[in-house]
């Protein structure tokens with residue numbers, strides 16, 4: 001694969017949502033402008049949940065609002081279930097109420113003057129479903145999201161986690177085949193969030209809707225998304241399954257944003273056979289050609305080497321026959337249960353290593369030396385930091 005940011009997997013499903021070459025610029029007070037959607041193309045397949053992951057202000061809500069019909073893009077096309085709902089070229093713009101989808105907003109946005117049951121019934125009432133059927137359906141959905149029995153309560157009298165569940169129920173009640181989620185779990189505490197994440201995944205599988213799910217929480221993104229799109233100020237920096245994005249980040253931005261990464265700047269020193277030598281701040285590293293995602297391999301090409309902490313190994317003794325190992329100084333040894341985090345230093349580079357129990361860990365001492373092994377197949381060579389390509 002070249003420096004491309006999209007992976008092939010998952011593309012074969014029939015698309016429910018297609019976003020093609022979307023562009024949206026806002027004017028700001030004082031005359032400047034901002035482009036939170038800068039040529040984005042993305043599709044969501046049948047029964048697929050695609051997560052939009054990115055820091056605050058990168059354009060996640062704006063993209064969702066464009067798909068929902070609450071914001072009018074400047075350019076591009078949006079197709080939902082085969083129907084074009086926006087096209088700058090063809091002059092099509094269907095308003096929100098003509099798009100067949102449900103949305104859960106960043107704040108719960110429950111109507112305070114309506115009971116839980118009335119809130120959840122609202123999407124059905126506006127579709128003229130018979131009263132008796134509504135009551136049954138509302139009770140079923142409330143039970144499904146774990147707040148059965150709260151029908152007669154008002155939103156201000158129930159907990160945040162319960163309000164969140166009611167908001168989910170309202171989005172799911174009409175059985176929309178496409179659901180948009182804007183950080184629906186951001187207002188509940190970590191424990192409830194983990195539980196709701198688990199339940200949401202089960203409901204998605206059971207109801208089989210397709211969804212776009214916005215979050216800035218990478219754990220949430222990895223756990224929930226069939227695919228994850230990592231956003232960088234209006235552009236897609238990476239798009240793939242959680243494992244692809246984590247194990248094969250196509251650029252420094254993705255490596256930094258998803259998980260913990262050690263990143264070293266350097267240049268290509270030379271290529272031979274199946275491996276490439278990269279001269280880095282740490283020393284000369286030999287890396288498998290398959291792990292290289294820069295286009296040019298000419299000596300001197302600036303690159304960054306990315307290695308996840310759990311892929312690195314530390315040895316307590318100087319090896320006789322492994323010239324690739326790099327001498328470092330141990331700065332800290334932090335036991336964290338599932339693994340031990342060892343922070344080591346070489347010159348002014350700090351390096352994170354996660355290891356499971358081993359004799360080598362027992363033999364390390366803070367302030368003492370260790371020898372770092374960078375496995376040639378687990379390091380990634382990516383373009384040095386820069387904005388994602390449009």
Ligand SMILES: Nc1ncnc2c1ncn2[C@@H]1O[C@H](COP(=O)(O)OP(=O)(O)OP(=O)(O)O)[C@@H](O)[C@H]1O
Pocket residue numbers: 026027028034036054055056057058059060061062063216
């Ligand atoms: N109506 C608007 N007018 C001007 N600028 C806007 C408008 N709406 C959003 N923006 C700007 O567009 C950028 C993207 O905003 P958006 O709400 O999409 O971010 P986000 O990724 O959802 O962030 P968060 O994680 O904080 O919710 C921000 O810089 C924001 O200030």
Ligand SMILES: [Mg+2]
Pocket residue numbers: 060061062106182
């Ligand atoms: Mg937002």
